[in-house]
Amino acid sequence: MTVANNPKLVTFERLKVSCGQCNLNELCFPHGMDQEDMSKLDAVVEQRKPLQKNDFLYREGDESHAIYAVRSGSIKTIVESPNGDEQIVGFHLPGELLGLDGFMDGSHTCTAISLETTSVCVMPMPKLEGLCSTLPGLQSQMRRIMGKEVTEEHQMLLMLGKMSAEEKIATFLLSISRRMVERHWKATEFVLSMPRQDIANYLGLAVETVSRLFAQYQDSGIIKVDRRRISILDLQRLKGIVGECKTTEARNSAKS
Amino acid sequence: MTVANNPKLVTFERLKVSCGQCNLNELCFPHGMDQEDMSKLDAVVEQRKPLQKNDFLYREGDESHAIYAVRSGSIKTIVESPNGDEQIVGFHLPGELLGLDGFMDGSHTCTAISLETTSVCVMPMPKLEGLCSTLPGLQSQMRRIMGKEVTEEHQMLLMLGKMSAEEKIATFLLSISRRMVERHWKATEFVLSMPRQDIANYLGLAVETVSRLFAQYQDSGIIKVDRRRISILDLQRLKGIVGECKTTEARNSAKS
DNA sequence: CGTTTGATTGACCCCACTCAAACGTGGTGG
DNA sequence: CCACCACGTTTGAGTGGGGTCAATCAAACG
Numbered sequence: 001m002t003v004a005n006n007p008k009l010v011t012f013e014r015l016k017v018s019c020g021q022c023n024l025n026e027l028c029f030p031h032g033m034d035q036e037d038m039s040k041l042d043a044v045v046e047q048r049k050p051l052q053k054n055d056f057l058y059r060e061g062d063e064s065h066a067i068y069a070v071r072s073g074s075i076k077t078i079v080e081s082p083n084g085d086e087q088i089v090g091f092h093l094p095g096e097l098l099g100l101d102g103f104m105d106g107s108h109t110c111t112a113i114s115l116e117t118t119s120v121c122v123m124p125m126p127k128l129e130g131l132c133s134t135l136p137g138l139q140s141q142m143r144r145i146m147g148k149e150v151t152e153e154h155q156m157l158l159m160l161g162k163m164s165a166e167e168k169i170a171t172f173l174l175s176i177s178r179r180m181v182e183r184h185w186k187a188t189e190f191v192l193s194m195p196r197q198d199i200a201n202y203l204g205l206a207v208e209t210v211s212r213l214f215a216q217y218q219d220s221g222i223i224k225v226d227r228r229r230i231s232i233l234d235l236q237r238l239k240g241i242v243g244e245c246k247t248t249e250a251r252n253s254a255k256s
Numbered sequence: 257m258t259v260a261n262n263p264k265l266v267t268f269e270r271l272k273v274s275c276g277q278c279n280l281n282e283l284c285f286p287h288g289m290d291q292e293d294m295s296k297l298d299a300v301v302e303q304r305k306p307l308q309k310n311d312f313l314y315r316e317g318d319e320s321h322a323i324y325a326v327r328s329g330s331i332k333t334i335v336e337s338p339n340g341d342e343q344i345v346g347f348h349l350p351g352e353l354l355g356l357d358g359f360m361d362g363s364h365t366c367t368a369i370s371l372e373t374t375s376v377c378v379m380p381m382p383k384l385e386g387l388c389s390t391l392p393g394l395q396s397q398m399r400r401i402m403g404k405e406v407t408e409e410h411q412m413l414l415m416l417g418k419m420s421a422e423e424k425i426a427t428f429l430l431s432i433s434r435r436m437v438e439r440h441w442k443a444t445e446f447v448l449s450m451p452r453q454d455i456a457n458y459l460g461l462a463v464e465t466v467s468r469l470f471a472q473y474q475d476s477g478i479i480k481v482d483r484r485r486i487s488i489l490d491l492q493r494l495k496g497i498v499g500e501c502k503t504t505e506a507r508n509s510a511k512s
Numbered sequence: 513c514g515t516t517t518g519a520t521t522g523a524c525c526c527c528a529c530t531c532a533a534a535c536g537t538g539g540t541g542g
Numbered sequence: 543c544c545a546c547c548a549c550g551t552t553t554g555a556g557t558g559g560g561g562t563c564a565a566t567c568a569a570a571c572g
Contacts, residue, residue: 082499103403147359
């Protein structure tokens with residue numbers, strides 16, 4: 001329905017949409033900024049030729065020029081180990097940011113690959129830095145964004161370190177569901193943009209385990225699986241799998 | 257030998273040491289800053305009463321006032337899961353920073369606990385922000401620090417997601433060793449400040465597994481273990497365990 | 513159509529966890 | 543100074559969760 005969420009439309013209609021007009025701005029970088037600041041931000045945001053499936057947005061080692069926001073489509077970020085295998089460290093949906101890994105020494109420490117046809121907004125670092133010194137709000141915005149990244153990665157460490165396969169899958173589905181709601185999509189029906197292989201990699205599991213647990217949850221009547229299309233039939237039971245107490249629920253309702 | 261690395265001395269001698277005089281400044285926040293900027297930073301750095309073992313520096317949910325640098329001793333940071341168990345997300349040695357998890361919404365999302373008697377430098381956020389707007393270098397410094405945090409956590413995700421117990425233990429020992437060298441301590445002989453339980457938690461393993469692998473590596477002549485005192489006897493073999501190809505070595509030599 | 517790629521399912525097995533007990537070691541008080 | 547206790551660590555035995563291997567199946571594509 002919306003422009004931003006349909007890659008076909010955005011690709012062929014017009015490339016540049018101002019942040020003020022973008023329906024994702026509440027989720028994205030401009031979150032909480034006033035009209036004036038947003039229009040100044042607008043001036044530095046650039047558009048980029050849409051990425052085709054499996055295109056690289058950037059690779060490990062590439063010089064870091066900018067931070068990126070997904071406008072439509074989705075992107076995975078991966079890090080590579082010394083002995084060759086790779087770990088997916090994040091899936092990025094429309095409105096989510098990436099590229100913060102390049103801040104340490106000016107070159108990216110992970111690789112970003114599109115999962116489907118994807119368009120991104122580019123915020124060039126030099127210009128963004130310049131803007132930061134004039135707009136006091138932008139600086140704290142940057143901090144918030146990086147703090148969010150750190151916090152999210154902590155949650156992922158918790159998942160990889162302490163959760164069983166069942167809990168991981170449930171957590172993953174709930175995370176996607178929650179983010180779908182944020183984007184005003186249905187909480188209980190969505191299409192995963194990544195293959196099973198990527199889900200497994202992300203969760204530290206084997207593909208077969210992911211497949212088996214999807215099947216198991218379907219048999220239990222918790223979800224319905226049709227290839228990459230997922231329907232959550234019993235959200236409460238899914239939440240019950242990840243943790244008995246209500247901490248998660250309390251935290252979510254407190255945030256919104 | 258050095259003041260900063262001996263908690264007893266620093267505690268009873270004098271609390272405040274300027275960044276310029278601190279032998280950790282090359283590892284710490286001031287890394288790369290000139291004398292002038294450093295003295296301005298000095299003006300906002302505060303000292304804090306030393307923490308006793310198992311004291312909290314801050315807890316999840318606490319309001320975030322500052323970022324902290326370990327001056328002596330060590331600190332662990334942990335996140336808690338809905339169902340009660342916790343994951344250690346980092347061990348912080350002298351010169352290392354913590355508190356960045358509070359940047360998202362102004363309250364900490366993890367808990368910091370000292371592993372031994374520990375003193376920290378406090379950099380209050382409001383003052384630091386003020387300084388950022390006048391010192392252009394400080395802003396980019398902040399970014400570097402956060403970028404480093406993100407990158408380190410990516411490496412940890414890789415470890416938790418893809419490594420076997422053997423690789424995890426080897427990686428852990430090498431990480432400690434590398435950081436000891438940075439602090440001008442011996443690369444091959446050190447005392448771990450955390451119990452086995454914490455190592456196990458951090459690596460996503462059971463205590464028994466950690467114990468067994470330490471024993472196994474000792475039997476193989478790779479390390480020598482005496483309670484918490486570790487001697488690395490065969491650094492090359494240890495590096496061999498984490499990855500067959502030489503990427504790690506190449507990267508390290510390229511950086512230095 | 514055949515081919516390829518991704519997903520599922522089954523059989524088997526191994527790594528790492530659990531449970532349990534023994535073993536220092538350090539601290540405490542008699 | 544020694545006896546005692548508490549805690550962290552080690553070691554052994556047994557088990558199960560999830561990985562591996564292999565075959566099958568279903569879409570998508572040329």
